[in-house]
Amino acid sequence: xxxxxxxxxxxxxxxxxxxxxxxxxxxxxxxxxxxxxxxxxxxxxxxxxxxxxxxxxxxxxxxxxxxxxxxxxxxxxxxxxxxxxxxxxxxxxxxxxxxxxxxxxxxxxxxxxxxxxxxxxxxxxxxxxxxxxxxxxxxxxxxxxxxxxxxxxxxxxxxxxxxxxxxxxxxxxxxxxxxxxxxxxxxxxxxxxxxxxxxxxxxxxxxxxxxxxxxxxxxxxxxxxxxxxxxxxxxxxxxxxxxxxxxxxxxxxxxxxxxxxxxxxxxxxxxxxxxxxxxxxxxxxxxxxxxxxxxxxxxxxxxxxxxxxxxxxxxxxxxxxxxxxxxxxxxxxxxxxxxxxxxxxxxxxxxxxxxxxxxxxxxxxxxxxxxxxxxxxxxxxxxxxxxxxxxxxxxxxxxxxxxxxxxxxxxxxxxxxxxxxxxxxxxxxxxxxx
Amino acid sequence: xxxxxxxxxxxxxxxxxxxxxxxxxxxxxxxxxxxxxxxxxxxxxxxxxxxxxxxxxxxxxxxxxxxxxxxxxxxxxxxxxxxxxxxxxxxxxxxxxxxxxxxxxxxxxxxxxxxxxxxxxxxxxxxxxxxxxxxxxxxxxxxxxxxxxxxxxxxxxxxxxxxxxxxxxxxxxxxxxxxxxxxxxxxxxxxxxxxxxxxxxxxxxxxxxxxxxxxxxxxxxxxxxxxxxxxxxxxxxxxxxxxxxxxxxxxxxxxxxxxxxxxxxxxxxxxxxxxxxxxxxxxxxxxxxxxxxxxxxxxxxxxxxxxxxxxxxxxxxxxxxxxxxxxxxxxxxxxxxxxxxxxxxxxxxxxxxxxxxxxxxxxxxxxxxxxxxxxxxxxxxxxxxxxxxxxxxxxxxxxxxxxxxxxxxxxxxxxxxxxxxxxxxxxxxxxxxx
Numbered sequence: 031x032x033x034x035x036x037x038x039x040x041x042x043x044x045x046x047x048x049x050x051x052x053x054x055x056x057x058x059x060x061x062x063x064x065x066x067x068x069x070x071x072x073x074x075x076x077x078x079x080x081x082x083x084x085x086x087x088x089x090x091x092x093x094x095x096x097x098x099x100x101x102x103x104x105x106x107x108x109x110x111x112x113x114x115x116x117x118x119x120x121x122x123x124x125x126x127x128x129x130x131x132x133x134x135x136x137x138x139x140x141x142x143x144x145x146x147x148x149x150x151x152x153x154x155x156x157x158x159x160x161x162x163x164x165x166x167x168x169x170x171x172x173x174x175x176x177x178x179x180x181x182x183x184x185x186x187x188x189x190x191x192x193x194x195x196x197x198x199x200x201x202x203x204x205x206x207x208x209x210x211x212x213x214x215x216x217x218x219x220x221x222x223x224x225x226x227x228x229x230x231x232x233x234x235x236x237x238x239x240x241x242x243x244x245x246x247x248x249x250x251x252x253x254x255x256x257x258x259x260x261x262x263x264x265x266x267x268x269x270x271x272x273x274x275x276x277x278x279x280x281x282x283x284x285x286x287x288x289x290x291x292x293x294x295x296x297x298x299x300x301x302x303x304x305x306x307x308x309x310x311x312x313x314x315x316x317x318x319x320x321x322x323x324x325x326x327x328x329x330x331x332x333x334x335x336x337x338x339x340x341x342x343x344x345x346x347x348x349x350x351x352x353x354x355x356x357x358x359x360x361x362x363x364x365x366x367x368x369x370x371x372x373x374x375x376x377x378x379x380x381x382x383x384x385x386x387x388x389x390x391x392x393x394x395x396x397x398x399x400x401x402x403x404x405x406x407x408x409x410x411x412x413x414x415x416x417x418x419x420x421x422x423x424x425x426x427x428x429x430x431x432x433x434x435x436x437x438x439x440x441x442x443x444x445x446x447x448x449x450x451x452x453x454x455x456x457x458x459x460x461x462x463x464x
Numbered sequence: 465x466x467x468x469x470x471x472x473x474x475x476x477x478x479x480x481x482x483x484x485x486x487x488x489x490x491x492x493x494x495x496x497x498x499x500x501x502x503x504x505x506x507x508x509x510x511x512x513x514x515x516x517x518x519x520x521x522x523x524x525x526x527x528x529x530x531x532x533x534x535x536x537x538x539x540x541x542x543x544x545x546x547x548x549x550x551x552x553x554x555x556x557x558x559x560x561x562x563x564x565x566x567x568x569x570x571x572x573x574x575x576x577x578x579x580x581x582x583x584x585x586x587x588x589x590x591x592x593x594x595x596x597x598x599x600x601x602x603x604x605x606x607x608x609x610x611x612x613x614x615x616x617x618x619x620x621x622x623x624x625x626x627x628x629x630x631x632x633x634x635x636x637x638x639x640x641x642x643x644x645x646x647x648x649x650x651x652x653x654x655x656x657x658x659x660x661x662x663x664x665x666x667x668x669x670x671x672x673x674x675x676x677x678x679x680x681x682x683x684x685x686x687x688x689x690x691x692x693x694x695x696x697x698x699x700x701x702x703x704x705x706x707x708x709x710x711x712x713x714x715x716x717x718x719x720x721x722x723x724x725x726x727x728x729x730x731x732x733x734x735x736x737x738x739x740x741x742x743x744x745x746x747x748x749x750x751x752x753x754x755x756x757x758x759x760x761x762x763x764x765x766x767x768x769x770x771x772x773x774x775x776x777x778x779x780x781x782x783x784x785x786x787x788x789x790x791x792x793x794x795x796x797x798x799x800x801x802x803x804x805x806x807x808x809x810x811x812x813x814x815x816x817x818x819x820x821x822x823x824x825x826x827x828x829x830x831x832x833x834x835x836x837x838x839x840x841x842x843x844x845x846x847x848x849x850x851x852x853x854x855x856x857x858x859x860x861x862x863x864x865x866x867x868x869x870x871x872x873x874x875x876x877x878x879x880x881x882x883x884x885x886x887x888x889x890x891x892x893x894x895x896x897x898x
Binding site for chain 1: 497498499524525526527528529530531532533534535536537538540541544545546547548555556557558559560561567568569570571572573574575576577578580582584585586587588590591611612615616617618619620622655656657682683684704705706707708709710711712713714715717718791792794823824826827833835837
């Protein structure tokens with residue numbers, strides 16, 4: 031049943047490394063090849079093709095399972111999980127749960143699979159006892175319970191939140207061989223709903239001389255982060271809901287700060303205090319950590335906005351192409367500064383590019399899903415994606431990023447990612463060499 | 465700490481029943497009153513106000529809970545559940561799980577709380593064994609496994625899906641006294657991602673004389689629904705993902721039909737067959753059921769698009785206002801024919817209207833959240849919302865709907881909903897009388 035809808039002379043490479051124009055999706059009759067998970071038993075078989083119907087089946091005669099009050103995924107999807115990695119000495123609460131990007135679709139992350147980065151585990155907070163205190167350079171310090179905040183007017187945004195340390199393995203000398211989720215999965219996109227911070231600042235009577243707001247979380251790490259007050263007043267909010275329901279504990283229940291487009295650590299979870307000040311706190315996580323050491327030996331501090339970025343999620347490391355065929359290349363793009371305007375895809379390591387079809391963003395700072403049809407001729411290929419946002423920023427090559435930032439810079443890695451496909455269809459992470 | 469930001473002479477009613485202009489949200493210093501769940505212990509106290517901070521708290525010294533591979537809601541949100549109702553003789557698989565609209569926010573429904581309507585329970589389907597057969601008036605019948613469909617190009621839409629029988633209690637002579645979720649909660653909004661049906665129809669070589677496609681589900685009810693082929697080819701798709709992850713079993717895992725804007729029952733779950741034909745199947749659920757008996761005694765059949773509709777979720781039945789104050793009125797609006805263009809809100813039973821502020825839709829057929837600020841003076845009030853879509857359709861009054869459709873018409877109830885607030889702040893369902 032597998033047909034080749036696109037024919038090329040076998041001895042000559044297709045233009046654009048086989049990438050088809052994005053209007054190819056509008057055409058009819060394209061058949062797509064299978065990308066297997068390499069660990070799957072299916073990788074050795076070929077049972078997935080469309081085929082003529084065999085026998086008419088009768089429906090089951092028995093009632094199925096009863097209704098549930100809170101639904102869960104299918105037992106057949108039990109392998110779709112976040113991967114947990116602990117930092118440093120293996121402190122059990124200091125680490126991250128990486129979102130399995132290669133197993134998800136669309137432009138949102140379901141709550142159960144949203145990435146998590148915590149410094150001291152998930153505190154068990156009784157929402158009735160929790161308070162957010164706004165204090166410092168204010169006329170009247172105030173304390174807000176979750177119940178009080180729930181009666182304020184709210185706003186909703188579908189935002190990509192990305193950890194500043196996401197993709198940091200890209201700085202390594204050798205390309206790490208891990209799934210896209212375990213390399214780039216400290217980013218997720220959800221609809222966050224909550225109370226605009228401007229309302230609370232006005233209610234407390236912010237001193238016009240205040241230039242910073244220092245946010246503190248209620249976990250054992252007492253994470254402190256300083257954010258310029260103009261940003262706080264501009265578009266930050268106290269999120270109470272995540273994809274329609276109250277926040278998940280690992281994502282900050284009962285309330286978290288949301289700082290649209292800026293690095294994840296600023297989106298302080300279990301938010302307990304906001305202190306208005308005329309200088310930043312210079313706390314541990316904005317001095318010793320979450321700063322970028324430059325080739326000059328100086329460190330870059332307060333780099334807030336996440337760069338424009340994209341990554342191909344299929345095909346990606348750990349997957350395998352079933353043979354020469356037409357495949358859909360798909361992935362995710364986002365930027366902390368403005369909407370994704372275009373995503374280019376290359377199948378020849380960046381020599382030629384074709385514009386991908388885009389879905390989204392629903393919100394300028396949300397996720398964009400990109401898709402491109404690709405005819406793989408069975409020879410080695412280097413797949414890349416390159417996003418450009420509405421501010422004109424374009425995702426840099428790895429060489430350009432290393433050139434400007436050196437190699438001692440853990441955070442803010444947003445270079446173009448390369449997946450190398452070999453003759454067997456096996457996909458590996460690469461720095462650009464076949 | 466409660467301050468009244470808006471002052472009115474106490475003996476004179478405010479214009480527009482106290483509804484404030486939607487630009488009021490842009491103003492500063494508005495304080496909002498508490499809407500309690502009537503069953504909550506908090507309803508008798510008043511501890512939720514913003515207040516001066518008391519004592520500086522120390523962060524916990526111990527690490528919190530470890531990371532989890534698949535997250536769950538907070539134990540403090542255990543009461544946020546779907547309500548299960550069984551139909552007819554109490555067959556355990558025939559009924560619905562109603563989404564708790566009054567406890568959700570934003571413009572999406574999380575997967576665990578998406579409404580469910582099933583006729584024979586949730587079948588336990590092994591995705592490796594399941595097939596979708598496309599047959600009938602086609603050149604080449606084909607069978608598709610989920611694995612085969614997963615390699616096709618996909619699209620994502622954020623769509624409100626509403627059961628045709630949602631809100632049917634509105635036809636009763638007396639207003640039912642139930643929560644908004646238990647009355648109107650057979651609607652939800654999620655991002656659905658899947659394969660455009662046009663691709664599969666072309667691949668099978670649809671006969672140009674075929675005018676209908678009959679969809680059949682794999683559950684014990686063998687639900688059959690007929691959809692005109694132009695709609696199927698136009699914007700229908702086979703959904704494989706829901707809010708980023710694979711479909712939930714109760715919502716059709718491993719694949720369901722999505723028919724944007726049209727009544728929920730057409731969005732056949734556990735989709736097993738699509739038969740192209742030159743006439744509809746005239747199956748049980750499109751003749752004996754899911755049709756509307758008119759005053760003339762004739763039945764209306766194949767009423768597909770869901771009407772323009774809105775409902776206030778806060779304040780709503782079962783909630784209680786804490787006293788005269790400013791409140792946020794909020795709710796949801798949607799239409800099966802086009803984007804919601806405006807929502808008007810009334811606090812005086814429809815004598816005067818004020819335009820609400822809108823959030824969304826992210827997709828023309830998704831949910832719009834509306835919000836309006838309201839100064840309640842402590843006297844009885846009748847709260848209503850009225851949506852208008854871009855096709856010019858406006859939500860009808862209950863009287864107008866009953867006038868045109870009679871009282872024997874179970875489906876497609878989209879009349880304006882009235883919540884009566886009494887002097888004690890108690891909110892009850894009403895047909896317009898205080």
